[in-house]
Amino acid sequence: MTRKLLRGALLGAAVIAVLAVPAGSLYYEYKADASCARCHEIRKNYNAWHASSHREVACGACHGEITTLDAGFHLGNVRRLVQHVRQGFADPVRLGTKDIPRLMERCRSCHRQEFAQWQTGAHSATYRRLFLDAPHNRQRLLMDDCLRCHGMHFEGGIGDLVAPLDAKGPWRLLRPELADQPAIPCLTCHQVHREGELLPRAARPVEKSAAQSAAKSASQQELLRPSVGLFDRREQKHFSVELLPLPAMRDGTRAVKISPDIRQALCYQCHAPLAGGLAGSGDDRTPVGVHEGLSCLACHLKHGQQTRASCANCHPQLSNCGLDVEKMDTTFVSTASRHNIHVVKCADCHPKGIPRKRTDRAGNRVR
Amino acid sequence: MAFKHVNAVIVGAGAGGGVAAKELAAGGLSVVLLERGKWYSAADCRKDDLRNQRTSPLGNNSGPDEARNPRVVVDLNGQERVVLPSEGGYSNNAGCVGGGTLTYGAQAWRFQEKDFRMATTYGVPEGSTLSDWPISYAELEPYYEKAEYEIGVSGDVSTDPFHGPRRKPLPMPPLPVGREHTILKPAAQRLGLHPFDIPMLRNSVPYGGRPPCMQCRWCVGFVCEVNAKCGTQNTSIPAALATGNCELRTGCMAREVLTDARGRATGVAYYDADDRLCEQTADIVIVSSAAVESARLLLNSKSQMYPAGLGNRYGWVGRNFQGHSYSGAWGLFDFETYDDIGPGASIAVCDYNHGNPGLIGGAMLANEFIRLPYQFVSVAPPGVAQWGRGHKDFMRQWYRRSIAIQGPTQEIPIADSRVEVDAKVKDFWGLPVARLSGGKHPKTMETSAAMTDKAEAWLKAAGAIRTWKKLSGKGTSGGQHQAGTCRMGDDPRVSVVDKYCRVHDHDNLYVIDGSVHVTNGGFNPALTIMAIAYYAAERIVKGRKGRGV
Amino acid sequence: MDHLKINSWRRRRFLRIAGTATACGVLTSCARENSPWRFLTTAEGRTLDAICEQIIPTDQTPGAAWAGVVNFIDRQLMGPYRRQQTAYRSGLREIDQAAVSKFGKDFAALDTGQQTALLQALEGGAKRFFSTVIAHTMQGYYGDPRHGGNRDAVSWRMLGVPVIPIRGRNRYEFPKQGAR
Structure with missing residues (x-):
């Protein structure tokens, strides 16, 4: 009853x-x-x-x-x-795993160019690409900490996403519907609900130091979008890039000069050194050597991360040495190479000492 | 609801129960491991400054359940109050698979030789129940080693001249040191002390299939985000399950240990995750619920034959409740000491554990774990405003320029510091709750006060421009270091279990956790609990094999 | 045992339904209440905001009011602080009454000096309530932003603590291929 x-x-x-x-x-x-x-x-x-x-x-x-x-x-x-x-x-x-795909479509409907760039870059990797990568999984342990930078919107632990968690496989996604979803969506680096004026009125210099920004004219400055911020998985919320730290990096015991471009704070959250801030440790790619002090975004595209033709931003034609920079060393992308673009030093090509710069009387470089 | 009979049922999947389960299962016994809490993984690490096992204004992060597990605490004035797990005075450890080892700071200390012979070394002060252990450091040494290698310990004790003899070094090197370490080490050496890297149950290199520590600031009180902290939840218990001989049941709250007409333990009655009353029968019952809950379970297991509870013929269950009398000092510096590199605690001296003139015992002194901003609020020295501009200035000026040195002063046990079951207050399942009462022996407070002096002197030698002491309160300590309530001894009239952790009067009932500690050393007790579990479990396995089982 | 089980099941289910019904009532009533807070009234929120700002005032860095400490406390009063709801209701009333009897105005309307003097002079129950507010304000100001206070991690930045530390992954590379 x-x-x-x-x-x-x-x-x-x-x-x-x-x-x-x-x-x-x-x-x-x-x-x-x-x-x-x-x-x-x-x-x-x-x-x-x-x-x-x-x-x-x-x-x-x-x-x-x-x-x-x-x-x-x-x-x-x-x-x-x-x-x-x-x-x-x-x-x-707040948003859950399920809300992400629908939102991506909304972003795409207006921000077509950025979306297309992102799609061609490494950050558009899907859950399948990241978590079912057999060579990776055979070599490295899948762990909860992966989700800090990959699949940060996923609700659950690595044990709720992939099985088995061993080196043998075969691996499968426990949430197969996520297979083709991007694991690093727009909302990783952008917050939609964020105080800020409509651009370009909100134009703020990207560099923290006033002296640095004064050196460039306003027209040369890139604008810091108010939406740029990191989604922190632990807090389940976004932190504006202005709140995030830029690390104090060192190369051995020497302090490394890093660009004051605060947008890098976003990159550093995932492409991060181990505790202690040693350049090149962990997933760090801080440039040391000839490119020291350059911002990540001096070479990498914001949404696509590609560096194609970026050398030309600074080297109108040629390198300091008079070599065609785009052809000078084919190992510059290999992280293991000492010619890697992030670490290459003058001494790598001039083991016997670095020749003085050759200038004519007017101070112009000569070849 | 009844289940298939097994060889052993273990109540509590913490430091003691987790290790015992693995040893028994590996030894061929069928085991059921009961745990009242859940099994958390690194994914449950939320790094919440206000909700963790150490700082819990908004609750605990790994149990026990806030609404279901009250306790009664009686203060020094005889005032009693009902407290919840996240509130002060509760003496909470944890309620989860791994127990306290899921979220502990993970210091991995061996007790020293004298810690097992306190009465012989110092005599028995009036009003205390100080006693020797029935076992020696030498007997436990192989099991300390086993714990260090099976569960995983990093650190370097080679420059500590006070530790007992050991056959092997620690399996992992220490973590890279932080700024506090580099400030404190030369200062200690100038004082003629012997500083060294704290042994930690924490990976400094890949070990046991898990990665090394990332040195973040959320350590003690938190589930490790990268699974680098070694506890039974990611070592012994998975190993026990992998043997196929062990079944882990979570969400199970033990009601009582069952006994037959001859007084032998027959199993455990418990409430399962759906609050159904179940029964698990077994040849052997092992209680591993930590000092407060183990005592409570024995006291709640009343029958006509045992009206005062099991093992309690002489009224010793629940007595000698102790943790540590944590005391030390804070120092302020005119340079930065904070580097945001965890776990913070990294340098220790054992010069003051024994041999302090006129005092009994002492403490290992170490720098404190890295502090979270909210934790620093309560640090302010006398004279600093609790609120307003003065408070804010203090925080801003000194947060990054301060160091704390503390040590777990060994307590002189007293009979009146005790765990009882409350006559009126019941928990969610209707079981009488634990009632904590008593205080500390005056000698304990004397030693603690001396330790604050030593800590202060170290800080001054390191260049502190202002220092002040933090002396432990006079009430019972317990907490995460809780111990002593089922003390080990040869004489059944003044102890609860024998030297193999077996309850006197019951040849198949064991207590394996910190409860059996006669004294708690001047050290964090986790590694000793694990070592005793290895030691006692080996005896159980051998005993059964001897009988052809 | 069995009948007990069913009873408790029914009881729980009944409680759940009753709870939902009550909550429905609350929902309709919340549409009428115009307070921006969950538990506090607009006036209570204003008084509490002023008290919190006294506890952690704005100087060269923002204080408790900007940091959203009232938002934090209000949210916790519907959760972990639930047992302190009545203490807040009566405590805030008491402080406002004290302000009116001493200075003829609500607490929030007093100038800073008057507010400080009033809080320092509190006694008895009001003093105990104030120490509760101090504790809660510290939690709201220095705790995690996720709980509704410490807006933009303002206190952490004031202390020089990285909001999110920069930490690379310590990868676990398997000792040799296929081994575990």
Whole structure:
């Protein structure tokens, strides 16, 4: 008897819940976007969006329109409503593994060029590419720490993603639907809801030091987008790049000069040295030697990371030595090579001592 | 609900139970390992400054469950209050697979030879229950070594002249040292002390199929993000399961140890993850729930034959409750000492463990683990404002220019520092909760005070421009170093278990954890708990083989 | 044993449904309440903000108010601090009453010097409440940003602690191919 009553009550509640979602959404649409913020858990995100450079993009454009026939969208809303009522929601609400692909599409719809660049670069690697790579997995242990930089939006541990966690394989994804999803999506390095003016009014120099930036004219300065920030897996939130540290690097005991370009703080989070900051340790690629002091972004493209033809940025034609820099050494990409572009030093080619620069009387270089 | 009969059931998958499970399973015994908490992995590391096992204003990160496990604490004035696991005074260790070894600071100390002969060395001070261990350092030495190699220890004790004889060096070299180490080492040497690299149950190089430490600032109190901390959850317990002889059941809260009409233990009654009452029968029952909960389980296992609980014929279960009287000093410097490189604690001296004139025992002194910003709030010396501009200035000026030196002063056990079961307060399952009461022996406080002087002198020698002492309180300590409540001894009238950890009166009931420590050394006790587990488990396995099982 | 089990199952289920129903009520009522906070009223939030700012004032770096300590406390009052809800309700009222009786204004409306003097002179229950707020403010200001305080890790940056440390991976390379 009680059971029947309970079941009836539950069914009734379910019907109300299902109806409440579109009704609620319609109500919000009617009242314009401000009413989204009536729920406590999204107010913070709403406020950030309202102050962000995306403020002219309506909520629905990214989060989906109420008129959609996508069942997943509506079921997600029901789930959120239930969580809200039970106060079991994450406060503030945040994105989950499942939300990422839909959001990527939204980014692509406006930022086509950046998206295309990213797609051609290494950072667009998929879960399959990263976690089912047999040569890697045979050689190196798959561990939870991988997820710090790869698959940072994945909810769970490495044991929930790949099996088996050994050197033998064969490996498979425990969440096969992720296989072709990007593991380092736009939201790794960008925060959509972020205070900031619409560009170009928000133009801020990328370099921290005023003296450095004064050296260049305003037109030469690259702009720091307010959206640039790292998604930290532990905190489950973004930190603006301005809050992130640039490391104090050393080469042996010598302090390495690094570029003041603060966008690098983002790169350093994953391409990081081990504790102690030794250049070249861990995944670090800090340039030492002839290229010391250059920003990562002096050579690497922001979204695609390629360096193609980047030498020409600084070497109009030729190197200091009068050699064609793009042809001078084919081992510059190999991390093991001493001619690697990140570590090459004058002494690597001039073991007997570095010749003085040859200049004519006017101070111009001669060949 | 009943299960297939097994050779051994172990209650608690921590430092003692985890090692015992592995040894028994590898020795061919069928084992069921019961654990009230969950099995966490590195993925559960959230590096949350406000929610961890050491700093828990917003809760614990590895149990026990906040709502289900209250305790009663009686303070020195006789005031009693109900406390939750994340609150002060609870003496929480952990409630998870691996127990405290999941989140500990992982110092891997061997006790010294004298630590096993405290009564012989110092006599028995009035009002204390100080006693020798029934076993010696030499008897335990091979098992210390086994723990160091099987679970994994890094460090270098070669320049410590005070440690007992050892056959092998530590299996891993020490981690690269941080700034505090380089400041403190020459200072200690100038004082004529013998500084060295703390032995740690933490990988400094790849070991046991796990990577080395990344030296982050979230160490003690946290699950290791890179799985470099060595605990039973990533060593012994997986090894036990791999034998095929061991079954681990998580979410299982033991209710009582069952006994038959002849007084032999027959198994354990427990509530499973769905709160169903279950029974696991076994030839051998091993209680490994740490000093508070092991005592509580024995005391709650009452029957007509044992109205005061098991092993408690002479009323010794729960007595001699002790942890360490943690004392030391803080120093402020006019140069930066902070380098954001963990685990922080890296340099120690053992010059003050014994031989302090007029005092009993002493402590190993070491620099403290790296501090998180919130932890520094409570550091402020007397005279600094608790709030307002003065507080903020103190934080800003000194956070990166301070060092703490502390040591776990060995406690002189007293009978009145004890764990009982409360007559009124029950936990979620209706079981009487642990009731903690008592304090410290005056001699303990004397030694602690002397240790604060030594710590302060070291800081001054290192160039501290201001120092102040931090003396332990007079209440019971317990905490993560909890020990002593089922002390080991040859005389059943003044101890609970024999020298093989077997409860007197019950030839198949064992206690294997810190509870059996007669005294707790001037050291973090984890490695000793593991060594005793290896030692006791070996005896159990051999004993069964002798009987042809 | 079995009947106990079923009873407890029913009880839990009933509690769950009852809880949901209550929460529904709360939901409809929350639409009426115009406070920007979860637990606090707008006025309480204002008073608490002023108290927190006294505890960690703004100087060359932002203080507790900018860091969002009230947001932190308000959020925890719906979670781990739940047991202190009544203490906050009555404690904030008491401090405001003290401000009105002494200076004729709400606490938040007093000038800084008056606020400091008032907090320093607190006694009894109000003093105990204030020490609770001190403890909570320290947590909100120096704890992790994820809990709603320490906005932009402001305190960590003030102390010179890297918000997210730079740490490369210590890869675990298998000793030889295929070995484990």
